[in-house]
Amino acid sequence: MQRYFLPDMPVDKLVTISGEDFHHISRVMRMEAGSRIYTVFPDGRTAIATITAIHEVSAEAEVTEWVEKSVELPADVVISCGLVKGDKFDYIIQKGTELGAAGFIPFEASRSVVKWDQKKGAKKTERWQKIAKEAAEQSHRTRIPAVSEPLSIAKVIESGKDFDIKLYAYEETAKAGDMSAFYEALHGLTAGKRVIVVSGPEGGLSDREAEQLTAGGFTACALGPRIMRAETAPLYVLSAISFYTELMR
Template sequence: MQRYFIDEHGNMEQFNISGDDYHHIVRVMRMKAGDEIICVTPKGKSAVCQIEEITDETVVANVVKWEEGTTELPVHVVIASGLPKGDKLELIIQKGTELGAYEFVPFTASRSIVKWDGKKAAKKVERWQKIAKEAAEQSHRSYVPEVKEPVGLKELIQASDDYTYKLVAYEEEAREGEASVLSSTLAKLGKGDSLLIVFGPEGGLTSEEVDLLYKNGFLACGLGPRILRTETAPLYALSAVSYHFELLG
């Protein structure tokens, strides 16, 4: 059953769907009155709805029943990625959303090949947010992760006090066989806690960047004995979180 995120906060018995979702329902899926969809409210509540009417601009859907349970991770995992080249960040956002990420914070690192163009900022972030929304719908999530506009490392550090725990994935730790920081941090996390994990771009983080993160309360962690690509490492970490909280117990 197709899932759509609803913007409105008003009548909780009937939803009016417009914009891109209207186009998807009417033009792509070719649905009609009587068909059922799932609508998700801004507060993360999901309802099975039946299409009542389709006008020239709006799909009107009535709530049939509210769903119980949640598909969300019990902790908020925030992925901070050093800006990679090409479409790698899009892959991180898409697959990271499927794996349960709560938020994405791109940042400009010393070894980032791509330099952030502020003039194209709005369109770029809008595209990233659309990718997150589509991935959240596909994976039946009840929350669309927010994709932040890229920041500098110092700005990222300034904002890091808002998180319960903060880690930096560092390949040197992996080479040295470090295997305890990630698992011990997951063991400390409680429901509703937040975890910020920083990942470097291609080429990794410089020792100076890692030292700066150390000085501001970040712990370095390895992600197994193999060196992972910048687009693979966040997915490894999210999978580890999912295993710990959703499968292990």
């Protein structure tokens, strides 16, 4: 069944679907009255709904069954990644959403080849948010990760005050052979905690950025003995957290 995130709660078990979701239902999937869909509401609850009518610009559906199973990571994990070239950040958002990320905060790193264009910024952020929505639907998430506009490294560090665990992936830590920090962070991770992990762009984080992050309360960590690409590191982090919090327990 297709999954749709709706902006409003049902009224007497009835919902109205419009906009792009209606277009997908009527034009792409060619659904009719009697078709069943998953509907996800603003409070995160999921229900199976049966379409009762297809109109010219909207569809109506009735909630027939509430789904109680949760598929979200036990901890909120936000990925903050330096701006990367081409469509790599699209990939990070799409796959990171499938792996359970709670949000994404891109930042303008000193080694970022890409420079943020403020004039085109809003449109690009809107596109990123759409990618997150589509990936959340595909992976049967009950929430859509928030994607922010790119921040400065100082703003990323400032946002760390809202998190219980603050890490940054640092190539020099891996080269030094210290592999304990990431494991220790996961070992202390319990349900409901908030985690932010910072990773660099192509070329990694600069020494100055590492110093700023450390001064801001972030812990440097290695993600194994190999050096990963900018688009690989965030996905490794999410996969490891998923394994530790969902499969090992």
